Amino acid sequence: MKILRVNQSRIDSIDFSNLPFGKVFTDHMLICSFENGQWGEPEIRPFGPIPMSPATHALHYGQAVFEGMKAYRKSDGKVGIFRPEANFNRLNRSAERMTIPQVPKEIFMDGLIELVRLDQKWVPEGEELSLYIRPFLYASSEFIAARPSESYVFCILLSPSGPYYSGSVKVKIEEKYVRSADGGVGFAKAAGNYGAAFYPTRLAQEAGYTQIIWTDHKNHSLIEESGTMNVAMVIDGVFRTPALSDRILAGITRDSILTILRDNKFPVKEGPITVDELLTAAREQRLSEMFGMGTAAVISPISHIGYRDELIEVPTPKDGISAFVKKTLSDIRRGRVEDPYSWMVDVI
Ligand code: COI
Numbered sequence: 021m022k023i024l025r026v027n028q029s030r031i032d033s034i035d036f037s038n039l040p041f042g043k044v045f046t047d048h049m050l051i052c053s054f055e056n057g058q059w060g061e062p063e064i065r066p067f068g069p070i071p072m073s074p075a076t077h078a079l080h081y082g083q084a085v086f087e088g089m090k091a092y093r094k095s096d097g098k099v100g101i102f103r104p105e106a107n108f109n110r111l112n113r114s115a116e117r118m119t120i121p122q123v124p125k126e127i128f129m130d131g132l133i134e135l136v137r138l139d140q141k142w143v144p145e146g147e148e149l150s151l152y153i154r155p156f157l158y159a160s161s162e163f164i165a166a167r168p169s170e171s172y173v174f175c176i177l178l179s180p181s182g183p184y185y186s187g188s189v190k191v192k193i194e195e196k197y198v199r200s201a202d203g204g205v206g207f208a209k210a211a212g213n214y215g216a217a218f219y220p221t222r223l224a225q226e227a228g229y230t231q232i233i234w235t236d237h238k239n240h241s242l243i244e245e246s247g248t249m250n251v252a253m254v255i256d257g258v259f260r261t262p263a264l265s266d267r268i269l270a271g272i273t274r275d276s277i278l279t280i281l282r283d284n285k286f287p288v289k290e291g292p293i294t295v296d297e298l299l300t301a302a303r304e305q306r307l308s309e310m311f312g313m314g315t316a317a318v319i320s321p322i323s324h325i326g327y328r329d330e331l332i333e334v335p336t337p338k339d340g341i342s343a344f345v346k347k348t349l350s351d352i353r354r355g356r357v358e359d360p361y362s363w364m365v366d367v368i
Contacts, residue, residue, distance in 0.1 A: 249312030
């Protein structure tokens with residue numbers, strides 16, 4: 021791996037006491053090109069623009085996928101990355117669906133670890149802070165025929181970040197627009213899934229909501245996801261989340277939470293949740309908690325559900341299931357308890 025270091029770090033110009041999400045980038049990035057049927061040598065170089073032709077394929081057809089994961093400053097000062105192999109596997113599943121070549125494991129893992137090690141000073145301290153890691157993969161051929169690109173770029177950016185949402189969110193049950201459909205790309209972290217969600221999300225925000233609860237494409241009767249996150253709720257004391265399908269992203273936070281709850285003998289059910297069932301439980305106060313689960317926000321409590329003209333309040337208990345899993349995950353990530361699943365990959 022080629023490493024080109026900055027002459028002068030920018031770290032002293034950053035206000036770590038006031039970090040937004042995903043706007044500050046570290047000194048270096050990793051970049052690796054796929055050309056003539058093979059991956060080249062990965063390179064770590066100073067963070068900065070990637071010169072590109074206006075004919076760059078991804079700009080026209082959205083043949084692009086990404087990942088999101090985090091590195092944490094542990095209580096002993098060391099740095100660990102949470103479940104990077106799971107992100108590596110998911111990146112390649114997304115890539116396959118988008119006709120993008122598979123990224124070799126050593127390029128992803130060795131590149132990631134080397135990069136985080138090099139910029140380790142940027143991993144912030146503080147319970148709500150982490151180093152958000154954004155690997156992405158895009159079509160870089162310079163032609164505008166609508167067929168798969170022949171060259172690709174794999175890149176990793178690092179962004180010391182604060183919380184994604186502040187406080188609890190008010191969600192709208194979406195009945196017009198859809199995020200995904202059977203046979204589609206909903207399970208993939210394809211760039212276009214997110215771009216296509218901005219318009220309905222903006223409409224919901226203009227109506228006073230923070231996010232959308234996506235429902236199924238056929239008749240909007242099943243609960244599917246919450247904004248950019250998986251969704252979960254506790255109904256009659258049972259933790260419920262929709263089962264994975266080709267319409268739903270296989271969230272790593274979702275999987276980690278299910279694992280923790282099952283190991284703690286908490287009743288868990290993965291399967292269909294109808295809009296009716298959710299609304300009835302909420303109205304009858306049998307819904308004791310509802311939240312989004314994702315890498316960026318970790319857990320995002322839902323305080324209100326909007327359905328047509330109705331606005332239903334949802335409890336956001338300080339000592340409920342979400343608080344328990346959030347604390348358990350944090351304790352593992354910060355090295356305050358043993359990591360029974362070997363989820364953390366230490367880099368220093
Ligand atoms: C997530 O945390 O679920 C994401 O996908 C993050 C993002 C779109 C910023």
